[in-house]
Amino acid sequence: MTFPRASKAAVPTPAVRPMMISGFEIDADFVVYRLEEAGATLLALPGTGWSTRMRGSSLEIVRTALEAYGWSEARIRPLVPSAEKITRMDEAMAWIPLIPLDRYVLRRVVGARSLVHPITDRHLFPWRRLGKALGADHKAIQRWHAQGIAMIVAALRAAP
Numbered sequence: 001m002t003f004p005r006a007s008k009a010a011v012p013t014p015a016v017r018p019m020m021i022s023g024f025e026i027d028a029d030f031v032v033y034r035l036e037e038a039g040a041t042l043l044a045l046p047g048t049g050w051s052t053r054m055r056g057s058s059l060e061i062v063r064t065a066l067e068a069y070g071w072s073e074a075r076i077r078p079l080v081p082s083a084e085k086i087t088r089m090d091e092a093m094a095w096i097p098l099i100p101l102d103r104y105v106l107r108r109v110v111g112a113r114s115l116v117h118p119i120t121d122r123h124l125f126p127w128r129r130l131g132k133a134l135g136a137d138h139k140a141i142q143r144w145h146a147q148g149i150a151m152i153v154a155a156l157r158a159a160p
Contacts, residue, residue, distance in 0.1 A: 026156045028149045031095065038092035039114035040121070041085045044078040078118040098155035099148050105134065106148035113145055 081089070096114075099107045112125040131138035 026153055028146070028153055031149050031152050031156070034088070034092040035095070035110065035114035036116045037085075038089040039124075040116045040118040041081045041089040042093070043115060043124075044081050044118040045086075046077070046080055076119060095152045095156065099151045103148070103151070106144050106151070109134075109141055109144045110148040110152070 093114075096107055096111055099110065109130060112130055113123060115124040116122065117124060125133075127138040127141050130141045134141065136144075
């Protein structure tokens with residue numbers, strides 16, 4: 001996954017310069033990158049956390065020799081995302097409703113493809129799995145995703 005870069009061509013005048021966010025041109029690559037980053041951040045958020053109930057403490061007894069040496073079968077969890085990443089996630093996820101409500105299948109495809117595992121960087125929903133879930137060919141799913149991304153890019157460029 002590469003981050004989109006501003007073109008190295010001659011810098012146009014500000015009147016014809018494309019809309020930019022954080023110094024990067026709003027195009028399909030930028031939107032896909034930000035949505036995938038937002039999906040990884042969303043999946044990295046902890047499922048549990050501090051609550052208002054009282055916390056109790058107890059003495060944990062080491063039951064096996066493996067636990068005494070630090071061996072456990074605990075799942076590897078990604079780091080809790082920073083506040084900046086959570087803010088960027090909120091901004092990018094707010095782009096999905098820019099796809100018109102009557103195109104809800106495009107919304108589903110774009111939303112599902114944005115979910116990327118934060119440790120392995122693999123999509124939770126590959127093209128073929130989405131195709132099977134929606135009863136369509138995986139090539140059609142790819143076209144629908146491109147259409148949804150194009151709608152988001154057009155809406156972001158049209159925004160003041």
